[in-house]
Amino acid sequence: xxxxxxxxxxxxxxxxxxxxxxxxxxxxxxxxxxxxxxxxxxxxxxxxxxxxxxxxxxxxxxxxxxxxxxxxxxxxxxxxxxxxxxxxxxxxxxxxxxxxxxxxxxxxxxxxxxxxxxxxxxxxxxxxxxxxxxxxxxxxxxxxxxxxxxxxxxxxxxxxxxxxxxxxxxxxxxxxxxxxxxxxxxxxxxxxxxxxxxxxxxxxxxxxxxxxxxxxxxxxxxxxxxxxxxxxxxxxxxxxxxxxxxxxxxxxxxxxxxxxxxxxxxxxxxxxxxxxxxxxxxxxx
Numbered sequence: 001x002x003x004x005x006x007x008x009x010x011x012x013x014x015x016x017x018x019x020x021x022x023x024x025x026x027x028x029x030x031x032x033x034x035x036x037x038x039x040x041x042x043x044x045x046x047x048x049x050x051x052x053x054x055x056x057x058x059x060x061x062x063x064x065x066x067x068x069x070x071x072x073x074x075x076x077x078x079x080x081x082x083x084x085x086x087x088x089x090x091x092x093x094x095x096x097x098x099x100x101x102x103x104x105x106x107x108x109x110x111x112x113x114x115x116x117x118x119x120x121x122x123x124x125x126x127x128x129x130x131x132x133x134x135x136x137x138x139x140x141x142x143x144x145x146x147x148x149x150x151x152x153x154x155x156x157x158x159x160x161x162x163x164x165x166x167x168x169x170x171x172x173x174x175x176x177x178x179x180x181x182x183x184x185x186x187x188x189x190x191x192x193x194x195x196x197x198x199x200x201x202x203x204x205x206x207x208x209x210x211x212x213x214x215x216x217x218x219x220x221x222x223x224x225x226x227x228x229x230x231x232x233x234x235x236x237x238x239x240x241x242x243x244x245x246x247x248x249x250x251x252x253x254x255x256x257x258x259x260x261x262x263x264x265x266x267x268x269x270x271x272x273x274x275x276x277x278x279x280x281x282x283x284x285x
Contacts, residue, residue: 002250003147005174006035007208007235009224009243013215014048016057020069022242023083030244031077036147037249038081039208041224042097042114042155042180045086049216051133058089067100067108075106080145084178084208085114085154094135099154099178101143109145112152113137116160130156142167148174148251151203155179158193158207161200168201168264173254175203180210186221191233199231202257202264204249212240229257 008026012019023040030038045066048054061067066086074081081102088096097114115138117131140163141152151167151174158164158177167175175197181190190209198205204227211222224237226247237243258264 001147002248003037004033004035004246005204005206005226005249006030006033006038006244006246007206007224007226007237008038008040009209009211009222009237009241009245010041010044011212011214011220011240011242012041012044012047012210014046014053016045016059016065019045020065023066024069024073026242026244027073027079027081028077030246031079033244033246035246036079037145037206038079039176039178039206040082040084041208041210042085042178043087043210044083044178047180047210047214047216047218047220049218054087055089055095058087058095060089060091064088070100071102071106071108074102074104078104080104080109082176082178084176085112090135092135095133096137097130097134097154098137099152099176101150101152110141110143110152112141112154113139114154114157115140115163116156118156140167142170142172148204148249151175153177155181158197159189161197164197164201164203168203169267172201173203173251174249175201175205177205177207178209179207181221183219183221186223190221190223191225194225194227195231195233198227198229200263202229202254202261204228204254209237211237211243229254 070083085099099112101110151172209224210220226235234247235245
């Protein structure tokens with residue numbers, strides 16, 4: 001069964017209310033073009049580096065405006081609405097970087113908490129410590145939808161191939177990677193990582209991205225993409241600004257890719273043995 005998928009590119013600011021309105025406008029645009037599955041980026045609801053200011057406006061699931069708007073859009077438009085992620089206040093004072101999939105009736109079909117925390121120091125002086133504020137997820141998810149088996153990831157997760165392989169082995173045909181990649185890391189690795197995850201697993205990859213310079217001063221890479229199981233980029237957005245990209249997803253292409261390159265079937269268990277390369281008085285035999 002074929003379906004039209006859309007990735008919505010945004011430049012979210014510090015106000016969840018404004019971001020919800022922007023999301024609604026772009027999602028309606030995608031649905032008007034025939035998309036029945038629509039994905040928004042990581043941190044759709046707010047990008048705010050000032051954590052005290054962020055906490056002041058964070059809400060739990062029951063009161064979050066992005067969740068409310070996502071549910072309403074799904075029901076109004078009769079689509080599968082995927083909020084790539086938004087920040088959710090937890091009872092213990094920490095935050096979840098959580099994605100939501102809504103069905104055409106507006107119900108939440110899936111939640112996914114980002115597993116891998118972006119704790120890095122970049123050579124341009126940027127430093128990020130997601131684990132200091134966010135609670136990491138611990139459970140991968142594959143959801144059976146009428147048109148495809150769908151796997152879930154968020155941003156930095158894309159650098160961990162084992163997550164994608166486990167979902168592919170579990171039957172995922174479409175992988176989702178909503179993101180807010182930094183400009184520096186995006187320029188170096190964004191496209192090649194997404195295409196690699198598609199090729200090595202023989203799946204479609206849909207990645208809605210944040211793009212441009214945000215109110216809190218950060219820059220994100222943009223270039224939202226939809227990629228087929230052979231690694232071909234079917235649709236791509238630019239480096240800055242809002243965009244809606246759409247591509248037709250044919251799950252038959254997944255079977256075709258697996259038939260050509262059956263690496264999921266050919267994988268074998270193995271052990272790793274570490275051997276010293278040199279010994280006193282000479283080299284190892």
